[in-house]
Amino acid sequence: AQTVTQSQPEMSVQEAETVTLSCTYDTSESDYYLFWYKQPPSRQMILVIRQEAYKQQNATENRFSVNFQKAAKSFSLKISDSQLGDAAMYFCAYRTSGSRLTFGEGTQLTVNP
Amino acid sequence: DSGVTQTPKHLITATGQRVTLRCSPRSGDLSVYWYQQSLDQGLQFLIQYYNGEERAKGNILERFSAQQFPDLHSELNLSSLELGDSALYFCASSVSLRDQETQYFGPGTRLLVL
Numbered sequence: 738a739q740t741v742t743q744s745q746p747e748m749s750v751q752e753a754e755t756v757t758l759s760c761t762y763d764t765s766e767s768d769y770y771l772f773w774y775k776q777p778p779s780r781q782m783i784l785v786i787r788q789e790a791y792k793q794q795n796a797t798e799n800r801f802s803v804n805f806q807k808a809a810k811s812f813s814l815k816i817s818d819s820q821l822g823d824a825a826m827y828f829c830a831y832r833t834s835g836s837r838l839t840f841g842e843g844t845q846l847t848v849n850p
Numbered sequence: 851d852s853g854v855t856q857t858p859k860h861l862i863t864a865t866g867q868r869v870t871l872r873c874s875p876r877s878g879d880l881s882v883y884w885y886q887q888s889l890d891q892g893l894q895f896l897i898q899y900y901n902g903e904e905r906a907k908g909n910i911l912e913r914f915s916a917q918q919f920p921d922l923h924s925e926l927n928l929s930s931l932e933l934g935d936s937a938l939y940f941c942a943s944s945v946s947l948r949d950q951e952t953q954y955f956g957p958g959t960r961l962l963v964l
Contacts, residue, residue, distance in 0.1 A: 780938060781957050782942075782958075783852075787952060838895065839895070
């Protein structure tokens with residue numbers, strides 16, 4: 738079974754600074770998709786960014802980018818120019834055939850003004 | 851707003867009772883997923899439907915059941931409720947079964963069993 742591990746239960750960053758959230762996963766599949774979801778205090782699950790495993794290029798969405806290392810099974814999220822609105826729980830998720838999402842435990846990000 | 855709606859937003863009930871959670875997927879989405887988020891178990895996949903048919907089951911208890919109706923809305927039925935069933939229940943939808951399709955989440959139903 739696939740597993741997703743987020744080793745940082747909590748992280749903090751100063752406003753305007755950069756922070757990196759870590760995620761590792763375990764799979765025997767070669768074709769899969771990785772996601773980062775954000776869960777603010779409202780508890781809504783919001784997609785932040787998506788990476789296809791067959792793509793070597795790291796995904797980028799505005800201030801959010803990933804460092805995808807397929808051989809190492811690592812998928813970290815970098816948030817640049819952090820804003821107060823970035824404060825949330827961040828979940829790394831994995832998806833392969835069968836289409837269910839497998840989530841990590843989450844990292845609670847605090848942004849300090 | 852993801853376009854996925856869930857009702858009710860909050861539900862408070864007693865042990866032993868039965869409740870029904872409702873989900874309406876985004877317009878055009880055929881696939882519906884149910885997830886449970888609890889403090890001790892994290893975010894877990896429960897069950898998936900595609901165009902009215904059950905496609906996959908996760909860690910769903912036998913006391914729980916679901917269905918997807920011809921208009922594609924889905925219901926999750928929880929019976930003989932226990933304190934440990936208190937959780938946030940999410941519905942998500944996607945257009946198809948293709949892995950690259952993003953799952954869009956509804957706002958969730960917060961269930962409290964007393």
